[in-house]
Amino acid sequence: MSSARGQVMQVVEFYSGIGGMHYALQESNINAKILAAIDINTVANNVYRHNFGNTPVWQREIGKISLKELQELNGDLYTMSPPCQPFTRLGKKADVNDARTSSFLHVIDLLIKMENPPKYILLENVKGFETSAARNEFLLTPLQFGIPNSRLRRGYDGTSEFRPNVVKPDSQRSCCFTKSYFHYAEGTGSVLQITNPILHLKLRYFTPREVANIHCFPVHFNFPENATKKQCYRLLGNSLNVHVASELLKLLIT
Secondary structure, rough: OOOOOOOOOHHHEOOOOHHHHHHHHHOOOOOOOEEEEOOOOOHHHHHHHOOOOOEEOOOEOOOHOOHHHHHHHHOOOEEOOOOOOOOOOOOOHHHHHHHHHHHHHHHHHHHHHOOOOOOOOOOOOOOOHHOOOOOOOOOOOHHOOOOOOOOOOOOEOOOOOOOEEEEEEOOOOOOOOOOOOOOOOOOOEEEEEOOOOHHHHHEEEOOOOHHHHHHHOOOOOOOOOOOOHHHHHHHHOOOHHHHHHHHHHHHHHH
């Protein structure tokens, strides 16, 4: 796969987080170069640099990026995962009136003004965004790709509420892991039941590595040694499913 502007797809990652979109590009086999990975979160940027040392990481507030800067990057593809809180079904649903959408609205405004806008845009967000004033789109969940995790966020499968407190090693579904996983038990993600048939049931949280596996991050992805367990869960909860994003990229580019 190649871009219309050359053999290598030139990519700008907005809200780059811990690199879910970058891994999705790798899995999709699209010949791509990340021009800039942009995020305000210092901890997320440290994890990104730890795994993608040669990629330019911009520690920036996206709402303050200038039109000139984007024009000079001259990207073919923009990927982005704007803050989900204004759109989630359990939030206040303030939509574009929520201050946390300001950076995303800024990007939209820049796109309108650009002389050389990107040919492709891939945007990921939660269920609820499809009815937002910002955009109307379709919904996907890892369950549709054979991955045992309902990630339409907050435990919804699109038609009904799905919230097991407890899953087993052979379960075919688990609910969405949020950034509050491990810190709060209710509504933040499934816990794993290890059965002792003679004595009792044992419950434990999924480890950060196990959550990363469910989100289809590659085995070589890892966190820096100075990252706390709470930070790992929060960053994974704010991330995306790599395989689903990869399939969307292939659909978009082809």
